[in-house]
Amino acid sequence: MPVALCATSHSPLIGLHDPAPEVRAEVDAEFAAARAFAEDFAPDLAVIFAPDHYNGFLYDMMPSFCVGAAATSVGDYGLPSGALDVDRDAAYAVAERVLASGVDVAVSEDMRVDHGFVQPLTFLFGSLTAVPVVPVFINCVAEPLGPAVRARHLGTAVGEALKEMDRRVLLIGSGGLSHDPPVPRLKEATPEVAERLTHGRDPSPEQRAQREGRTVKAASEFAHGGGALRPLNPDWDALVLRSLAAGDFAAVDGRSNEWFVAEGGHSAPEVRTWIAAYAALAAAGPYTVRSSYYRAIPEWLAGFATTTAVPLDGAA
Numbered sequence: 001m002p003v004a005l006c007a008t009s010h011s012p013l014i015g016l017h018d019p020a021p022e023v024r025a026e027v028d029a030e031f032a033a034a035r036a037f038a039e040d041f042a043p044d045l046a047v048i049f050a051p052d053h054y055n056g057f058l059y060d061m062m063p064s065f066c067v068g069a070a071a072t073s074v075g076d077y078g079l080p081s082g083a084l085d086v087d088r089d090a091a092y093a094v095a096e097r098v099l100a101s102g103v104d105v106a107v108s109e110d111m112r113v114d115h116g117f118v119q120p121l122t123f124l125f126g127s128l129t130a131v132p133v134v135p136v137f138i139n140c141v142a143e144p145l146g147p148a149v150r151a152r153h154l155g156t157a158v159g160e161a162l163k164e165m166d167r168r169v170l171l172i173g174s175g176g177l178s179h180d181p182p183v184p185r186l187k188e189a190t191p192e193v194a195e196r197l198t199h200g201r202d203p204s205p206e207q208r209a210q211r212e213g214r215t216v217k218a219a220s221e222f223a224h225g226g227g228a229l230r231p232l233n234p235d236w237d238a239l240v241l242r243s244l245a246a247g248d249f250a251a252v253d254g255r256s257n258e259w260f261v262a263e264g265g266h267s268a269p270e271v272r273t274w275i276a277a278y279a280a281l282a283a284a285g286p287y288t289v290r291s292s293y294y295r296a297i298p299e300w301l302a303g304f305a306t307t308t309a310v311p312l313d314g315a316a
């Protein structure tokens with residue numbers, strides 16, 4: 001089973017609240033390189049590990065992990081909406097194998113996904129349906145969270161499942177690195193916000209616009225050095241990139257959930273998607289990082305990184 005990996009930060013502020021043109025151009029060049037990497041590899045299946053931001057997964061039923069057997073983009077932040085081309089048989093094969101290995105993944109026949117899934121798919125493939133996909137949700141924000149090492153166990157189990165399939169698989173991780181966007185937290189939520197985090201799956205266009213406007217406003221304040229959001233942490237981001245490149249998972253996933261938040265902000269646990277994707281790659285054997293881009297981009301509220309990796313034996 002040939003396999004390759006692309007892990008990338010996402011940010012719905014891309015295109016909505018851009019940094020200086022030369023920074024934007026630098027990221028665009030990196031995305032173009034990642035797209036060329038994906039095209040060269042020519043996957044017939046993409047397995048994407050991504051989080052959600054209270055668009056598809058809410059507190060009415062919050063799993064730690066979920067494999068989508070069918071999935072639809074909600075089209076937040078003006079991104080494409082509609083059905084993903086989910087490979088249903090592959091999704092069930094993955095879910096069965098992961099469950100057999102002892103990782104209790106949920107399954108959805110009607111998974112809703114947001115920019116966390118949509119941005120990497122559209123950046124890498126041009127559309128939501130260009131490459132058949134198995135979407136794998138990882139809860140990264142809705143406390144309580146299990147330990148980060150469970151994302152590695154999930155990724156390893158997915159990687160083992162894929163080894164049994166005769167497919168060319170591009171593994172995708174979506175999220176991170178250090179960032180603290182204004183995602184509400186149930187513990188400190190007003191009754192109205194708690195209601196939205198529990199039942200607000202289908203906001204009105206006005207509600208969605210209001211929420212997205214708040215994110216843009218927060219990004220503007222943050223980029224000008226104001227607001228209450230945690231700072232980005234390039235040192236911590238470098239540690240994450242270095243550790244995953246070296247296959248030293250424990251340096252990241254052996255730490256407490258408090259460590260992630262203290263070092264990288266409340267959304268730093270999105271790094272779980274990278275841990276899972278890299279662990280799935282590691283299941284196929286030793287790997288090497290092909291490209292690694294990083295820049296702290298406050299306008300996007302993110303320590304922004306994009307990496308590609310392949311097996312060392314050149315099987316890709």
Ligand SMILES: O=C(O)CCc1cccc(O)c1O
Pocket residue numbers: 010011012013053175176179181182183215267270300301302
């Ligand atoms: O809309 C939201 O709830 C959060 C938006 C958001 C912003 C910056 C980086 C991210 O990874 C992200 O998801």
Ligand SMILES: [Fe+2]
Pocket residue numbers: 010051053116175176267270
């Ligand atoms: Fe996110």
